[in-house]
Amino acid sequence: MPSGAGAESTSVDPSQHSVEPRLRLDDELAASELIEVLSHCAGLAAASAHRMMVVASLIHDEREMDYAQQRAETHSGELDSIEAFENLSARVAAGENPYEQFGPNGLEQAIAEVGATLTVTPAEAKELIEAGDALRYRLAFTGHALACGRIDKRRFLIALKRTDLITDTDEMQTVDAHLAEATFARAPMSTARFTAMVDSIVAKWAPDAIRRRKERVKGDRKVTVTPDRFTPGQSRIGGTLPAADAAEFDARLSSMATAVHAGDPRTLPMRRADALKALARGEAALTCLCDDCAAAPGDTDSPHDVDAEVAAAAERVVDPSADSVVAEPRDTNASPSLAPRATFHIVVNLSTLIGLDDDPAFLDRHSILDADTARTLLAEARRTYIHPTPANPDAPPAPAPVADANSSATRYAPSKKLQALVRAGELCCTFPGCNAPVWQIDLDHTEPFDHADPRRGGPTDARNLKPLCRFHHRIKTFTSWQDHQDELQTAWYTTPTGHMFVGNAFSGRDLFNKLTPSRPPDHPARSRLNDLRDNDFRRQQRADKRWNDANPPPF
Template structure:
């Protein structure tokens, strides 16, 4: 079958090859279709890179057109001092002297790109800006998009998180570090990619974190508008500083968890009701279980025509079940930080669970009145004691979660402190010493969804290396590394201890290098003795 179509822009394209590929996919196995998915992801990323560059080139051309039109009508020359002063006053007043010439190059390109891609003006501007970034600002990182190492959403995330680095020399260094990190690792989830980019920004330009903090405070806003996709509902969105958002999120979660287990509402519904309660000035959520909402008094029917007994027997009402008191909502969130930063010895950034990297000053302010837990690498005695129990100790749980950023399944970004801890080798309840022990090397965070998939679908297999790398083998036999970037890259002190400098392997190699160098110097000395000047 041959199909020839015309796009909205007037270009024609042949769909016969696509139709043939779709027909062939019906006969492919699951393993072959996985390769098709990977190929499509790579091709899509390359096409997105070309789309960004094309949008940026359109912007360049429209800017040139605009400048030519302006030059034809206004050369910029002023014949008198009064005209020059008037132009300066217009500038200081914030009025654009070129407004009379109509839309500028960006506005023209935005309209054109938006029409072709059928996207709003804001999205079109984002694409144009990202194209400029890929061509001139983050060139090496843009190449990672071009060859499919990251997707368009990942590149836009990098553009957003690096835009406050303004020094051109620092931008070049930043671009190099990000590109190297991307090419050294398999694709990362959004949470891991964001943390990695933020950590590199903090290393290259620490002041950028402070500028981001100021920008977030200045841009805070809350909008409430009708939901376009669900009639009768409204959508609430807010742009808040990271710590304020974490505090609100923790408060809603705590209020949603404070009711009894018999409450008929889902967790999402309880969080929505908690937000409404906070707006009404109430700091707690009313429980909706049958015990809390049932009648409190027993009704007794009385016959008014019956003779009155001088000493009637009073029937006591049946006792009503008393619901236990609703626990108070205690909001909390988790922060991982080096002790040296808390003590003020350095300004290394910290990690706010589910949110990302935060600067040292903000972190120390949050930790001023917080409950602190000091973690060290595994204590052998404590590890031996907890290895035979199914539930990890609180210290071990904290150590495992602090060493990760999110769920270790490929592509998942569920926060590490709100997911399950999974035994890579299943725990043997009958004989714990023969099965998977409860030790750090055998535990990893997994969200409930991926934990259930891994547990009940036996075709999924997972492996954990001594360095904590979590590998997952799919039913088709494809292998994925789920945690290519972890909190250990940000906080090396939480990882396994480095080999000592006097390790036998290092000593052996150092000795060999010393011997080879000495032999080379002796050979040079013998050659000089055999050929004295003038040679």
């Protein structure tokens, strides 16, 4: 500033003054700190979703009260005669809304307000309101898990949809309590594992809901073909089928798509689309487009020149595992002169299969099946039995979960029975958050196999193998991710920044307890608690006996 202007210009050194520490920008944080920020934001998003649901539900409550008051001001709701009641019933039965004169009801008004506030469609606003109502009145404990960030909005909606057919209030409260308990007791898990856990709890504590679900899925089956909204010249095919039918259809497309020669220029998704078109034309196999087949379309060795009747029958291949039944994959390219067989995989307790209980089964890619459906699917299936525990109950526990499948621990490729055991014990890829189907992915050695001297480490046994999809298998192999399996076959993963995650917090071993390896002895603290509980129980028994002795009947 020029001299004489009435002020003096001075320079200030910020370091000489006590100021609040500046918050660092995200691009100044290290990767390990960014992971913490990401986790924190996920928790905030879950808590925010919880509050939005509650607020939307409260808006709904208020609008319902306003609507009820508006109706009461015009009509009390009381009818003065039987004739008036019969007239009103007839109008309702004919599809007339007796309250149409009062305009939109409370829910419709709330949908309009919530939709306008959030700039979402009426369908999305309605979903938010209904989720909030369920959070407050049906799934309060599970909603608490959402508020705490243990699950996110997507998983809460999965729990909501998978429990919407439970009509009994007591059953609903029981399912909610067990679901919340299981959620808090386990590490976060992928949506496929979470869905299986929810379904297993519903199957155990609300079996009538499973029956109602079966009736609904049969009535809701449909296929739709609509124009693609974004790409001219394309259409979208969608459908809703029972899980078993969908699995058979999916397996048929895959088997047809993989039966062509290796030189076929199409990608797998393109071949599946062409297989669907072939089925629509009544063709049993997909025409191969490799150079040899294109040059000789009449060649009888081509995979598409097959017997139509044989190709039309999809074979359900299943592999029961000594108290559990699992599927065994079949090589569809073994004989190009035969039509490929569609194979899908089911895991079920042997006790369920022979009718001793009704525990649910697991259908790969589709979560759990009820016992009746599983028995129907497996009635004519080819089965292979594996034995995860020693046949002699008095024998000492084996060093690995299965003895007969572990005889080639020094061989790199696991046997078919060992593959079935490992895959049956999981529900999908064991990498945190991944849902890749367990029967279509790799089996990875947690401790790398030593090809130079297999006896030095990395054995091919159930405690050193886990399913990993090809993407996460490469991530684990070629980057600084670390993995570990404990004695209960829980898979732990450590990121390059040092954060650790559980990959299989809920697994096939939770659904099928015979697949669980022998557990180590309880911790001394747990034994101490058991002793205290036993002592309290005996003390109460003695007190009851003294009271009964002192007060013989009649009292």
